[in-house]
Amino acid sequence: xxxxxxxxxxxxxxxxxxxxxxxxxxxxxxxxxxxxxxxxxxxxxxxxxxxxxxxxxxxxxxxxxxxxxxxxxxxxxxxxxxx
Numbered sequence: 001x002x003x004x005x006x007x008x009x010x011x012x013x014x015x016x017x018x019x020x021x022x023x024x025x026x027x028x029x030x031x032x033x034x035x036x037x038x039x040x041x042x043x044x045x046x047x048x049x050x051x052x053x054x055x056x057x058x059x060x061x062x063x064x065x066x067x068x069x070x071x072x073x074x075x076x077x078x079x080x081x082x083x
Contacts, residue, residue, distance in 0.1 A: 002072050008033065008048065014062050014080055015050030028052050028059060035071070044068040050080060 010016035010029045017029040028051030035046045046066045053059050062080035 007072060008046070008066060008074050008076070010050065010052060012078060013054050014052045015064055016052045018053055018059065044071045046074065
């Protein structure tokens with residue numbers, strides 16, 4: 001967290017929380033982040049699990065990637081690294 005919200009929240013359909021039933025709990029989103037500082041590039045790199053739905057498909061886990069210069073503002077890849 002930084003300030004009032006999470007550093008990284010779901011933006012793409014494959015990493016956005018969803019409900020399985022009307023009024024049910026929110027499921028999924030951005031989960032299990034792992035951050036590594038790359039000393040050569042001077043950047044932070046994050047890999048994370050995203051649980052969401054694409055179109056009409058069932059929910060599934062995917063692995064996402066993002067980079068940051070300061071560990072607060074992240075530039076994520078729009079598509080998962082692993083499906």
